[in-house]
Amino acid sequence: MKIRPWAKFASDLPDDHIEDGPRIIQFGGKSVARAIADILRDLGYKVSEPVYADENGWEVYVLAGEPRRRLWCQVTFMADHYLMFFGQNSWIADLFGTRHPAYVDALSRLAAALADDARFFEIRWFTSDELYTGATGATCPVEV
Amino acid sequence: MAGSQPARSGVLETMEDFYKRRQREVAHFGEEAAAAARDAYGRALRAGENLSLPTSGDVMRYGAGILRGTTAQSTLPPPSAPTSGAGMTGGRKPAAPAPKNAETWLDRSPIAKGVAGDAVRYASLVPGAARGAWNTAKDVVNGVDFASRLFDPYDAESSPRGAAAWDKVFQGANGLLRSAGNAIVHPQSAVDAGRAGLNQLNVRLNPQAQPPANTFAGEMRRQAGVGLNQGEFLFDAGSLAYGGAEAKGLSALGKAAEASGAEKWLARGLPQGLADYFATPYTGGGHHYLPQRTRLPQVLRGGPVPSFVSDSPFFLLKPEGISTGDMYELHYKVDPKYGGGKIPAEFGGGRWSGDELGWEKYDQLGRLWHGAPVPLKALAGTGAVGAGALVDQFGNDEQSR
Numbered sequence: 253m254k255i256r257p258w259a260k261f262a263s264d265l266p267d268d269h270i271e272d273g274p275r276i277i278q279f280g281g282k283s284v285a286r287a288i289a290d291i292l293r294d295l296g297y298k299v300s301e302p303v304y305a306d307e308n309g310w311e312v313y314v315l316a317g318e319p320r321r322r323l324w325c326q327v328t329f330m331a332d333h334y335l336m337f338f339g340q341n342s343w344i345a346d347l348f349g350t351r352h353p354a355y356v357d358a359l360s361r362l363a364a365a366l367a368d369d370a371r372f373f374e375i376r377w378f379t380s381d382e383l384y385t386g387a388t389g390a391t392c393p394v395e396v
Numbered sequence: 397m398a399g400s401q402p403a404r405s406g407v408l409e410t411m412e413d414f415y416k417r418r419q420r421e422v423a424h425f426g427e428e429a430a431a432a433a434r435d436a437y438g439r440a441l442r443a444g445e446n447l448s449l450p451t452s453g454d455v456m457r458y459g460a461g462i463l464r465g466t467t468a469q470s471t472l473p474p475p476s477a478p479t480s481g482a483g484m485t486g487g488r489k490p491a492a493p494a495p496k497n498a499e500t501w502l503d504r505s506p507i508a509k510g511v512a513g514d515a516v517r518y519a520s521l522v523p524g525a526a527r528g529a530w531n532t533a534k535d536v537v538n539g540v541d542f543a544s545r546l547f548d549p550y551d552a553e554s555s556p557r558g559a560a561a562w563d564k565v566f567q568g569a570n571g572l573l574r575s576a577g578n579a580i581v582h583p584q585s586a587v588d589a590g591r592a593g594l595n596q597l598n599v600r601l602n603p604q605a606q607p608p609a610n611t612f613a614g615e616m617r618r619q620a621g622v623g624l625n626q627g628e629f630l631f632d633a634g635s636l637a638y639g640g641a642e643a644k645g646l647s648a649l650g651k652a653a654e655a656s657g658a659e660k661w662l663a664r665g666l667p668q669g670l671a672d673y674f675a676t677p678y679t680g681g682g683h684h685y686l687p688q689r690t691r692l693p694q695v696l697r698g699g700p701v702p703s704f705v706s707d708s709p710f711f712l713l714k715p716e717g718i719s720t721g722d723m724y725e726l727h728y729k730v731d732p733k734y735g736g737g738k739i740p741a742e743f744g745g746g747r748w749s750g751d752e753l754g755w756e757k758y759d760q761l762g763r764l765w766h767g768a769p770v771p772l773k774a775l776a777g778t779g780a781v782g783a784g785a786l787v788d789q790f791g792n793d794e795q796s797r
Contacts, residue, residue, distance in 0.1 A: 329737070384735070
């Protein structure tokens with residue numbers, strides 16, 4: 253199974269990016285993070301409000317499955333598009349590269365919901381190695 | 397060689413054989429003397445006595461004295477012990493003794509000396525690391541010079557006999573072979589040499605390896621010396637494992653490293669607007685070593701890590717005075733989930749991506765090391781030194797059984 257946890261997409265939601273001359277006061281992506289949190293909540297997951305993460309952008313924390321698995325989502329505003337990461341909040345899973353079924357299920361359902369949402373378009377999914385390499389990505393994050 | 401000497405067995409031996417035998421005897425005596433001195437040192441530590449043997453020559457003389465029966469052990473005052481004065485600076489140089497009537501309550505308080513000594517040692521870690529960085533930089537410069545001489549066809553002609561670059565290579569290889577051969581013929585001497593090296597490292601890095609100085613000022617000097625040594629050791633250990641690229645950068649990218657401000661980024665091929673933006677002072681939130689998404693274990697009631705912990709200097713990577721570009725590059729390398737962002741409109745707008753700039757992320761161990769703020773590295777370093785001291789103590793216990 254191949255997982256592509258990174259999504260590049262465009263959106264017509266406000267970017268919420270605030271600058272003051274040479275300084276960035278607030279990095280953008282808050283509205284997009286809030287919209288994704290709402291989508292995940294509608295899918296039945298327990299989701300936090302967006303949390304500001306400076307230059308990383310905005311994060312939301314998700315509880316999925318039974319027993320609950322911790323997942324998280326990061327949204328970064330990249331001027332002409334958004335970059336989103338959806339992963340497991342577990343350093344053990346990161347270390348050993350394991351994917352819990354609850355994570356794979358949540359990622360698949362989120363991808364389907366984003367594809368059906370008119371506020372998001374030009375959605376492509378990538379692995380870490382594919383990002384900004386000229387690769388075209390995939391329409392689905394989970395490849396069996 | 398002419399001449400001969402009667403050997404101990406009564407058989408005549410040549411001067412060459414005699415010379416070799418004397419060399420072996422001296423070397424053997426040296427090993428025994430060093431071992432005797434180390435034993436005496438261990439006993440003095442356990443007895444709480446102050447035994448000052450700052451140089452290898454002192455160790456040999458003291459050990460030779462024990463073997464000859466002219467030096468009493470463990471119960472006598474040390475040959476040049478600072479009985480009323482300061483202790484050691486970094487475990488190496490004896491300080492001048494202080495007059496007895498100058499003693500203050502600080503000199504008599506082990507708690508005051510312990511607390512202040514810890515603070516002084518921690519404060520010395522960063523300058524110690526800077527000393528390690530400077531030494532590494534000098535080594536790189538020398539290494540580059542040496543490598544260029546290896547490929548210089550006129551080096552052998554222009555160098556004194558035996559001092560050409562390739563001569564040094566063969567001399568080094570020859571010495572290595574001799575050491576290996578000696579270790580095979582005299583395995584115990586190799587073990588002793590290794591143990592002596594560990595003991596030396598322990599004295600340099602472990603504040604407990606030597607007794608506290610008698611005076612407050614002397615103890616501060618001793619702890620500062622140990623802290624400097626620890627800082628240098630931490631830098632060396634880190635750069636040995638993950639500093640290859642940086643060390644190379646000191647030489648190969650020297651020109652770019654010398655440049656400052658936007659020039660530095662322009663030299664790396666960035667467009668003017670992005671170079672100007674990267675040259676501005678960094679004003680962001682830094683990189684959290686413990687990500688905000690980290691949750692405490694249930695035994696600690698779960699929930700997020702308190703901000704006074706995650707935003708503390710131990711867990712927030714945000715070097716003082718760093719530029720926006722340097723911080724973004726560091727952040728990109730240590731955070732697998734950070735890839736780039738928007739360029740402010742004042743600098744032309746658009747976006748930048750670390751991938752597109754050709755930056756490379758560290759592996760997991762590299763992220764652990766480079767992502768850790770200096771105070772956390774210092775804390776981990778003292779833990780490692782403490783573990784080293786435990787291992788050394790274990791070795792001593794094994795020996796004494």
